[in-house]
Amino acid sequence: MPPRFETARFHVETGPGSLFTRVLHILSEPVRLKAHGAHVTERLRQRGAPLETLTRFDPEGWELVSAEARTDTGKWVKSTWRVRADGRDWWVVIGLGNSLVTVIDVDPRRRGRGEGIITEGSLYARVDAVNAELMRGA
Structure with missing residues (x-):
């Protein structure tokens, strides 16, 4: 079944800041x-x-890696977090409503800064603006 909407991935180190806030x-x-x-x-x-x-x-012990936002609305839909458990590093993808989307056993050196990460452009600017506005109303 195809996804209901397209998303774009952003890395915590390259923003947009308002999305990660x-x-x-x-x-x-x-x-x-x-x-x-x-x-x-x-x-x-x-x-x-x-x-x-x-x-x-637990956000205190988990590290935020990336976030995905809808390309049509710019709103956040899921985020990936790193946590160490049972001697392994895991990426845990969390969706809306505190739902677990998937888990991936990853190399501890993996940082999630692959070629699919959006770092600039009109979509980046729109996602930043949308989430900044949402935070003003939070």
Whole structure:
């Protein structure tokens, strides 16, 4: 099934700042992530992921890596966080409503700054403006 909308990925080190301010505002407290749906439960099983640890989100001990925003609205839809669990580094993708989207066992040196990261341009500017406006109303 194709996605309902297109998204663009941004890295925490290259911004836009307002997008990451919004993600950190929304995910500012520890919360239990919901791991529902066939995709995420299959990935957890396939990758031998420590479910209890990876569903206990705590922004104090987790590192924000990237965020994705809708290309049509500029609004944040999911973010990727790094956490160490069971002796491995994991990227945990968190969607709206504190839902666990997927988990990826990653090399500790991996930083997530690949070629798909948006660092400039009109979409970057729009995402920055939209999230700055949303934060003014927060």
